[in-house]
Amino acid sequence: MADLQQDDPDPAVAVGDLDGPAPPSSEQSSEPPEPAEQQEPPAPAAESMERARELLVTHPVADGRSGLAGALRDISSYDIEHGEGQLETDIPRLRVGGVGAQFWSLHVPPELTGDRAVTATLEQLDLVRTLVAECPEGLRLALSADEMADARNCGRTAVLLGPVSGTALGDSLATLRAYHALGVRSLTLAGTRWTQRTGLTSAGWEVVREMNRLGVLVDLSGCTPETMRRTLVVAKAPVIISHHPEEVPDEVLLRLRANGGVCMVACTAATLHEAADRLTHVRDTAGPQSVALTGAYDTGTPHAPALGDVSCFPRLIAELLDRGWPETDIEALTWGNVSQVLRAAEFTARSAKPRRPRPVLTPLDA
Template structure:
């Protein structure tokens, strides 16, 4: 019987109150998932497949003024370097060739060419990270090879020197965008006759017409005259709704700058352009290294995923985000190339010059 007594005895509970039964031990509550962290991870995954095509970087001018800056190893003197471009999911950037505003005439042309030469040399020196792109196809090739595509432009309109031959020379060197504001042929009342000829020649070459900084009448008249999509890459004020609707019909793109007091402010502007012009007419411009103020959450080029996470939290459909980040810019370039091929088949290079009406 001793053996039987050595067996463990099953616990018995007297029939009676349920209060006599010990409750099971409490499990510590699980930590709730951080929804913001989840959105950020989704944003990074999305950008790995559909990277940012950034419509405006001031790095070229910044590097002219800080020639010892190391873009490959990464520093914090500026807002851009190759490691942070990769962290930010950037697959392509337009590098602005604007020069200081006090330069005019031949000095502006010379400074622009110096800046263009610096960019081409820089891209050649850092070929493992950067690749020069002159077309939508080049953009895709760079992305597929793990490089960041560098597109040349915009050039400032005054750096054309009122010369269509100079425009063609810039195009031959790889320039694919020109900001037409600040010229004699873009007046408060709209385009002059020579200005209309400049637009036609830009369309013939496949150079994007950038309306940033233009008067509203110039924007409206250019959108009527243009045969190819136009771009508004860095306009200092909100673009009026009627211009956004014209831009939609033109298949152009309004780029929203990542500037302001908060990520929400930038996302609000994106919401408005998307709702008014449509998801096929909105894109992003970082405006980094331009001197523009950025929200703490968008301090440099590595911060783009935070903005995309905000859009995901606002229930932007994934296809709309894909068009925002890459597809709209690529499609705009392809459309401009298509128009260029068609126009070159029937139109020779223009020899027009300004007239007294353009003064």
């Protein structure tokens, strides 16, 4: 049975302290010293790097958000199969970074609304499908947790479609169902007229219920804490937070833990050390089963020098090993938690009783 399929692949197939400044003497200038530039802490130990790479062979990173699809709109030619210096992602660096799966964001510029947003989303979806088809030795489209595992076991990086912006629904549940039929597996709620600072409207509740029925992951990135809380009340399947711009409140992390969802921590901190701090905080608060990774590469967001592109994930894993993270927690962080959330969403969709959803969303004030 698909639900019982194991995610572990066949291994044969898998891919000195510096002295502080001396106090000034009476002959030295009384001018204050220049502030020191912020620097990365020392690199992880060589043994930790080696072990990190070993772990990523069988438990590669399932990256919660890549901006590659959007970045490709802005360049006239590219070659991600052999290497592309204009980007932070290409297939050679995905392999070096131990990336087994990526969610490819289909967000479109926020100034696009209504039919224009729908059209732009469909064009971007077509671009991704075409690119994946042109790179069969490196990429494989995945529409389920099983297909994600199959791609990894064949040495390919699984490409999952999403998130789509909720504003690109065109206020139609039929559009949501069409996106799902085309392979979209996550959607963000933020920025829509059916989410408010005080939470979801009744139309928003209908969207969440329909996403659960279809097996589309609810992505709370960018939502207010109150919208997060209310969504976690109504959601019947685990939700994700793939790229929230701020730290998620601890109270929401605790609710996320009860929901079985996952907070994906972006590699956009100022330093490698700070990124590891954020991951550790989410793990300690929400539990090791509710934390995952988001590279946020090719999104236009700055990264720490040690985490400059998709090849750098082993450095972050090595840092966590140096901090004493158990390898079971690492395995859950990189692959296990994302796979489990996908499986749970699929199970919820199969278990949902058939019902006739509304063809058009209710008004904002309904």
